[in-house]
Amino acid sequence: MDNLVIPNHIGIIMDGNGRWAKERGMARTYGHKCAVSTLKDLCIYMADVGVKYCSLYAFSTENFKRDLSEVNYLMDLFMKVFHKEFDFLMEKDVKVLFSGRREPLPEKVLKSMDELVKKTRDNNKLVLNICLNYGFQSEIVDTTKKICKMYKDGNISLEDIDEKFIEKNLYQSLPPLDFVIRTSGELRLSNFMLYQASYAEFYFPKVYFPDFNRNEFDKAIIEYNKRDRRFGGIK
């Protein structure tokens, strides 16, 4: 990893857990469980190699369309992981933020999220933005409502609204995404951070998320370093 540029803000669409489990003759939920170990090691590695911001797509607003048993399993898993398995975040100086709607997340999950945010709020090596019950379409609706209210209350004028202002008023005020990785070979964003990804580079490895290990991450960074980013200018 020496001499390679590490993207400042990486987005990871953690896809393929169900197929990974199915290939092993197991229930889809087994894939979600195994994805947790992959994720933990990846976070440790990202903190070590100097990633500053990482947005993780954990559960979309549309994922509520799944069978209730899978949704319930995931909600339980989130709660347990946030409570018990994220102690390493303190050691690695990782700060957690969440993006997404609170409604209709169960109270126990919301509580574990709030506790994690509070516990890690003074950490500052890596910011982990967990997108849970997140959808970009909801984000732009919620942001529009928030800005309309500021306008109505007389706190801003129309001239205050520009691209940076919108960016600052999304669920979290974060720098733009530089690199978006979606595992499992699907070539779509599925409602993930469209505003923030306007000039991101995209990478779609075939591996399912539970197999996205340090070696796969290195491959992704090598690929990122081959890209020629122009931002609309001419080089």
Ligand code: IPE
């Ligand atoms: C990603 O894996 C995890 C979530 C969306 C919560 P999937 O559950 O989408 O797995 P596949 O894509 O069906 O294999």
Ligand code: IPE
């Ligand atoms: C996107 O994956 C959401 C997450 C990884 C959390 P999905 O598996 O839900 O996306 P689609 O349905 O294949 O587009």
Ligand code: MG
């Ligand atoms: Mg999927």
